[in-house]
Amino acid sequence: MTKDRYQKGLDKLMELTTPDSENPTGHMDIGEGFKDIAPDLSKYVVEFAFGDIYARPGLDNKQKVLTTISALVAQGTPQIGMHVKTGLTVGLTPEEIVGCIMHLIPYTGFPRALNALKAAQEVFEEQGITITLPED
Amino acid sequence: MTKDRYQKGLDKLMELTTPDSENPTGHMDIGEGFKDIAPDLSKYVVEFAFGDIYARPGLDNKQKVLTTISALVAQGTPQIGMHVKTGLTVGLTPEEIVGCIMHLIPYTGFPRALNALKAAQEVFEEQGITITLPED
Amino acid sequence: MTKDRYQKGLDKLMELTTPDSENPTGHMDIGEGFKDIAPDLSKYVVEFAFGDIYARPGLDNKQKVLTTISALVAQGTPQIGMHVKTGLTVGLTPEEIVGCIMHLIPYTGFPRALNALKAAQEVFEEQGITITLPED
Amino acid sequence: MTKDRYQKGLDKLMELTTPDSENPTGHMDIGEGFKDIAPDLSKYVVEFAFGDIYARPGLDNKQKVLTTISALVAQGTPQIGMHVKTGLTVGLTPEEIVGCIMHLIPYTGFPRALNALKAAQEVFEEQGITITLPED
Amino acid sequence: MTKDRYQKGLDKLMELTTPDSENPTGHMDIGEGFKDIAPDLSKYVVEFAFGDIYARPGLDNKQKVLTTISALVAQGTPQIGMHVKTGLTVGLTPEEIVGCIMHLIPYTGFPRALNALKAAQEVFEEQGITITLPED
Amino acid sequence: MTKDRYQKGLDKLMELTTPDSENPTGHMDIGEGFKDIAPDLSKYVVEFAFGDIYARPGLDNKQKVLTTISALVAQGTPQIGMHVKTGLTVGLTPEEIVGCIMHLIPYTGFPRALNALKAAQEVFEEQGITITLPED
Numbered sequence: 001m002t003k004d005r006y007q008k009g010l011d012k013l014m015e016l017t018t019p020d021s022e023n024p025t026g027h028m029d030i031g032e033g034f035k036d037i038a039p040d041l042s043k044y045v046v047e048f049a050f051g052d053i054y055a056r057p058g059l060d061n062k063q064k065v066l067t068t069i070s071a072l073v074a075q076g077t078p079q080i081g082m083h084v085k086t087g088l089t090v091g092l093t094p095e096e097i098v099g100c101i102m103h104l105i106p107y108t109g110f111p112r113a114l115n116a117l118k119a120a121q122e123v124f125e126e127q128g129i130t131i132t133l134p135e136d
Numbered sequence: 137m138t139k140d141r142y143q144k145g146l147d148k149l150m151e152l153t154t155p156d157s158e159n160p161t162g163h164m165d166i167g168e169g170f171k172d173i174a175p176d177l178s179k180y181v182v183e184f185a186f187g188d189i190y191a192r193p194g195l196d197n198k199q200k201v202l203t204t205i206s207a208l209v210a211q212g213t214p215q216i217g218m219h220v221k222t223g224l225t226v227g228l229t230p231e232e233i234v235g236c237i238m239h240l241i242p243y244t245g246f247p248r249a250l251n252a253l254k255a256a257q258e259v260f261e262e263q264g265i266t267i268t269l270p271e272d
Numbered sequence: 273m274t275k276d277r278y279q280k281g282l283d284k285l286m287e288l289t290t291p292d293s294e295n296p297t298g299h300m301d302i303g304e305g306f307k308d309i310a311p312d313l314s315k316y317v318v319e320f321a322f323g324d325i326y327a328r329p330g331l332d333n334k335q336k337v338l339t340t341i342s343a344l345v346a347q348g349t350p351q352i353g354m355h356v357k358t359g360l361t362v363g364l365t366p367e368e369i370v371g372c373i374m375h376l377i378p379y380t381g382f383p384r385a386l387n388a389l390k391a392a393q394e395v396f397e398e399q400g401i402t403i404t405l406p407e408d
Numbered sequence: 409m410t411k412d413r414y415q416k417g418l419d420k421l422m423e424l425t426t427p428d429s430e431n432p433t434g435h436m437d438i439g440e441g442f443k444d445i446a447p448d449l450s451k452y453v454v455e456f457a458f459g460d461i462y463a464r465p466g467l468d469n470k471q472k473v474l475t476t477i478s479a480l481v482a483q484g485t486p487q488i489g490m491h492v493k494t495g496l497t498v499g500l501t502p503e504e505i506v507g508c509i510m511h512l513i514p515y516t517g518f519p520r521a522l523n524a525l526k527a528a529q530e531v532f533e534e535q536g537i538t539i540t541l542p543e544d
Numbered sequence: 545m546t547k548d549r550y551q552k553g554l555d556k557l558m559e560l561t562t563p564d565s566e567n568p569t570g571h572m573d574i575g576e577g578f579k580d581i582a583p584d585l586s587k588y589v590v591e592f593a594f595g596d597i598y599a600r601p602g603l604d605n606k607q608k609v610l611t612t613i614s615a616l617v618a619q620g621t622p623q624i625g626m627h628v629k630t631g632l633t634v635g636l637t638p639e640e641i642v643g644c645i646m647h648l649i650p651y652t653g654f655p656r657a658l659n660a661l662k663a664a665q666e667v668f669e670e671q672g673i674t675i676t677l678p679e680d
Numbered sequence: 681m682t683k684d685r686y687q688k689g690l691d692k693l694m695e696l697t698t699p700d701s702e703n704p705t706g707h708m709d710i711g712e713g714f715k716d717i718a719p720d721l722s723k724y725v726v727e728f729a730f731g732d733i734y735a736r737p738g739l740d741n742k743q744k745v746l747t748t749i750s751a752l753v754a755q756g757t758p759q760i761g762m763h764v765k766t767g768l769t770v771g772l773t774p775e776e777i778v779g780c781i782m783h784l785i786p787y788t789g790f791p792r793a794l795n796a797l798k799a800a801q802e803v804f805e806e807q808g809i810t811i812t813l814p815e816d
Contacts, residue, residue, distance in 0.1 A: 506602060
């Protein structure tokens with residue numbers, strides 16, 4: 001049965017990423033790099049973060065990624081780039097992602113927002129994405 | 137001209153709140169309580185936070201409030217209740233607001249989420265809102 | 273099977289608290305107060321926070337509570353008092369709890385430590401605990 | 409000799425506060441309220457925070473209080489009011505204190521600044537202070 | 545008229561930096577690197593952060609930079625070096641800058657202060673600055 | 681006498697590190713790299729952080745390092761690796777160190793825990809440590 005919950009998490013994960021032959025979870029880091037010291041970590045990521053929480057009804061995927069990015073901007077944690085990629089995968093436009101970060105300036109201040117824009121810009125460049133500029 | 141920017145901010149503000157005869161900015165606190173010590177504060181709130189940032193294209197109002205609430209949950213700042221009210225005003229369902237807070241558990245931990253749920257719950261009770269429970 | 277994981281979490285929880293007829297989970301708040309808006313919350317608390325994480329081998333209960341309190345001191349979140357109670361339940365002495373908070377001064381600064389000492393002091397007073405003062 | 413360092417801290421402390429017969433350290437909380445659980449705390453506050461650090465050359469008292477308040481605004485810790493009182497004691501004008509908090513808006517966001525303004529306003533009201541408004 | 549506010553911000557900015565032929569805003573990053581994804585960002589930086597807030601009466605430039613650095617030390621954000629440069633430009637001595645960071649140890653803890661000292665040290669080395677050591 | 685306090689700090693420090701001919705304080709950074717700009721810093725680290733606080737009765741060394749690591753995980757400060765080394769020196773097992781970080785997931789969220797696991801993993805690899813995996 002735990003299997004089912006793990007499977008539910010993996011299914012959700014697959015909505016959020018584009019796996020290829022080398023990366024079975026695509027751009028998503030589920031903690032497999034810690035198998036040697038915390039082999040149970042990726043189980044919690046898949047079962048709890050994806051199977052329980054990400055699969056929870058209430059918000060759609062685009063809203064969930066916006067929510068995630070916003071919290072990471074406020075925290076100043078370095079995982080923003082990965083979630084920008086997730087946002088693009090679920091259909092957030094680059095304009096929405098930038099709009100989210102810009103919107104946070106009055107709440108988190110410029111420094112946190114600048115750090116987040118840098119992370120987003122790097123992902124856009126990597127993926128050859130150009131943005132349609134908002135008209136002022 | 138600054139007038140126009142202030143007006144643009146006020147117009148945006150009016151989309152986000154329901155003013156009444158006693159509260160011309162509805163539930164929104166634009167810093168008028170600090171007129172005695174920082175009389176320019178409410179100008180910055182209206183012009184910058186609302187006129188520049190909240191009125192910026194890129195995200196719709198519902199996305200903007202979700203983004204705001206998410207950052208405040210991560211910061212642990214006490215203004216969450218006010219933004220929950222804004223969310224309800226722009227059409228976020230209580231399910232979406234709760235969904236946003238619940239979604240943040242893996243990113244900010246349980247304590248910050250519990251504090252935010254308390255703030256949301258108080259607003260819902262005040263407004264007589266009952267929530268349609270997500271089916272598990 | 274999920275039942276088993278829930279049961280595992282409840283069993284762990286019972287090691288950390290002293291239930292009485294009115295409070296089946298003792299002093300521990302597992303989020304039951306949010307049943308009206310987030311009925312799945314207490315399931316995550318019990319299954320994930322207690323069944324998966326708190327029941328994880330690697331640290332004993334006393335170490336786990338010290339670890340928890342330390343993180344909350346650094347965050348400045350208001351749940352410290354509850355975890356001080358948990359610490360006393362699992363056998364941490366008041367000296368150890370105070371020692372933990374005092375130890376954090378060089379890492380988190382005095383303000384966060386003072387707030388935490390206040391929370392601990394309130395629990396000690398409530399439980400009629402007096403502390404054996406460390407000799408300088 | 410430790411006596412000397414303690415005395416050096418007390419002397420510094422007296423520059424920052426106005427003691428009266430009931431409060432030998434004036435408005436300054438040096439942790440005496442925790443004598444029952446952490447009797448060594450006030451020694452560290454006096455010796456380290458005041459004797460070592462506050463007495464350190466490099467900044468004058470007004471700069472030191474501005475520096476302190478700024479950090480607390482960014483942290484969102486609740487001790488701001490006490491340091492606003494210290495600022496007034498060492499000769500910071502209310503305009504400077506408010507100017508400091510307002511200056512932080514682009515760095516910490518509005519919510520943290522609003523919380524700090526509230527704390528400052530309460531001190532000003534308590535002390536019957538009115539502020540000369542900056543001309544825009 | 546917005547032009548005027550932009551110009552006011554630029555004028556303020558010029559007090560804080562030393563432009564040269566290659567860097568029209570000197571060491572100050574006003575977000576021009578994000579022109580491709582958030583072309584309105586530098587306008588907000590110049591108009592709001594510099595034109596509204598930095599140009600606000602109440603504090604002099606030296607106080608404003610101390611205030612800024614203090615908040616960034618508390619946040620742990622990586623922009624400290626840039627503001628150390630600004631401090632030197634407006635006439636803060638290296639002793640004052642180091643004094644500010646050292647003063648924060650009791651409020652933010654050693655780790656944040658050590659990170660900030662590293663950033664300051666790098667700027668001093670880059671500019672060939674040696675510091676007059678405070679006598680203890 | 682200050683000498684004694686400094687010596688007390690050094691003695692404590694020696695319990696926490698393994699000095700060699702090139703590194704008289706072993707892996708522990710006591711701020712000697714800032715001698716040119718803040719020559720009094722290492723005195724505060726040794727006297728206050730080690731002589732006063734680390735030498736304080738109440739917790740044993742293993743508890744103190746767990747407490748330290750937990751606070752740094754919550755803060756997201758980059759000094760975690762150094763304290764992981766200290767933990768290994770005082771006898772914490774790698775399982776306990778990983779157990780501490782894993783335990784914090786429900787309190788600080790996954791991102792902070794992942795960053796800390798990375799820092800621990802690097803230290804383990806550097807020291808050729810393999811971990812006995814907890815059985816699930």
